[in-house]
Amino acid sequence: MKKSIDAELKKNFQIEFNDESLLDEALTQASYVNEHPNQGLKFYERIEFLGDAVLQLIVSEYIFKRYPEMPQGKLTRLRAAMVCETSFSQFARECHFDQYIRLGKGEEKGGARNRSSLLCDIFESFVGALYLDQGRPAVEKFVHTVIFPKLDTGAFDHVIDYKTNLQEVLQRDGDALIHYDLLNEAGPDNELDFEVAVFDDKRKLGVGTGKSKKIAEQAAAKDALQALRVKNV
Amino acid sequence: MKKSIDAELKKNFQIEFNDESLLDEALTQASYVNEHPNQGLKFYERIEFLGDAVLQLIVSEYIFKRYPEMPQGKLTRLRAAMVCETSFSQFARECHFDQYIRLGKGEEKGGARNRSSLLCDIFESFVGALYLDQGRPAVEKFVHTVIFPKLDTGAFDHVIDYKTNLQEVLQRDGDALIHYDLLNEAGPDNELDFEVAVFDDKRKLGVGTGKSKKIAEQAAAKDALQALRVKNV
Structure with a gap:
């Protein structure tokens, strides 16, 4: 088991732990420690406490800088969508962390390995371990691979109001009048596709x-915001 | 007004902002911006969003390392006591930030300057501004002056169970039997002082x-934990 997570982390994220015991701790639930007493094992909860705060800051700082006109209320909603059980448990599955968690037998039988709350914890504890082992730059790199690209693929679009955001960006230099025009409607009546500019x-x-x-x-x-960003970078 | 906060920050914390506009933004409420349109003013809320996450991480990391045996539940309670409206508003007052907030007239009349929720926000936005201006080391230094000494003076003692903490530290090297003995009782009946070892x-x-x-x-x-820490450092 141990070999393959090392191999996966190296292959997928170019991550190699200096202190392997931190990775072990991050992937071990208390139930496993209880079943293996006297082995000096630690479980993930303390590292998760730290990882949670690391993720909060890195995500906050990234969206703060990426959306320079986004008001606090929206930043808070966006962060809440990114830093939440639903997202983190999904990221944990994508990283295959679920396959490497060390669980007690009862928890295993009870289906803990697929429980979102545990997977969310494990994603945070992994980040905490990486932070302790290699500092913030390594976590930044990991998060730029696992989380931030999803801002572009629309995973958090339900909390971002792009129309308002575009209006705000354009208003930086004074009044901005923009309008949306329907370019095309195509497809069968019950499955129309709309094209707007x-x-x-x-x-x-x-x-x-x-x-x-x-x-x-x-x-x-x-699309307009992305074009403006490319132009301004 | 502007001159004196600069002087206070320099004298009390050896802080000088490179970008003064960040400090202005951190100390300005939306009500003031609304009363002074067309001046390109910004209010504190976005920077506060960032400052909140900066404080969460720095406090989390500090107590994580300082209390290496403290379980997650207690770390979370301790962080909640340190990172909360009560604490932050008190710190803001100690730093005299309340004197320098730019408020609209209505908010001023309504007593916003003494409102804990606003003072808490301003403490966070100040930290956010300092972080943007000078990075994490400057915030660490500030927080080591303003927040962490209070762990030693007992400001958060109500959430720390030192007896359990001591037991946990001593148990690291196997079983630990400790006992508490009353050394002395002194003072008038209704105001007894107890001395325990x-x-x-x-x-x-x-x-x-x-x-x-x-x-x-x-x-x-x-007292025992502090003695052990001195011995182990």
Whole structure:
């Protein structure tokens, strides 16, 4: 078991622990320690406490800088969507951490290995262990691989209002008048695809499609924001 | 106004901002911005969002390392006592931040300047500004002056169970038998002072006093922990 997580971490994330005992601790539940007394084993909870705070800061700082016009309320909602049991348990599964957790027999039988709350904890404890072993830069690199690309693939779009965000970005330099136009509707009646573009008074800023005009407008605003970001970088 | 906060920060904390606009932003409430439109002012809320996460991590990491045997549940309770409105608003007052907040007239009349929730926000936004301006080391230094000494003066003692903590530390090397003995009771009947010492099987580990035996025992355990820490450093 131990060999394969090392191999997976190296292959998928170029991570090699200096202190392997930190990785062991991060992947061990109290129930396993209780079943193996006198082995000096530690369970993940303390490291998880630290990992949670590490993730909070790295995610907060990233979205704070990436969305310079996003008000606090939205930053808080976005962070809550990124730093939550649903997200972290999914990331833990993607990283295959679920396969390497050391559980007591009762917990194993009870299905703990697939329990989102445990997987969320393990994602945090892994990050805590990596932070203790190699410091913040290693965690940043890991999080830039596992979490942040999902901002671009739309995993957290339900909490980001791109239309408002675009309006705010454009208003930095004074009033901004933008409008959304329907370019195209295609497909069978019950499965229409809408194509929408967003314009300011001079040019087309972005284009998006979706199953409703509202979704297509959000996609167009997101496209415009990405184009503006590329231009401004 | 601006001059004196600069002077206070320099004198009390050896802090000088490179980008003064960050400090302005950290001390400005939305109500003030609303009353002074077209001046390009920003209010503290976004920076506070960041400062909150910075404080969470620095406090978490400090207590994680300082109390290496403290279980997660207690770490979480201790962090909650340190990172909370009551504590942060008190720190803001100690730093005299309350004197420098820029408020709208209505908020001023409504007593916002003394409102704990606002002072807590301002403490976080100050930390966020310092972090953006000078990075984590400057915040660490500030927090080591403003927050961490209070762990030694007992400000958070109500959430730390020193007796259990001492037991846990001593058990690291196997079973530990300790006992608490009353050394002295003094004072008038309704205001007794108790003096208690804690011993292991060989020696006296610490001494403490208090208005009850329970308080004196906690003080003795705390004294023993400090003595052990000095010995182990």
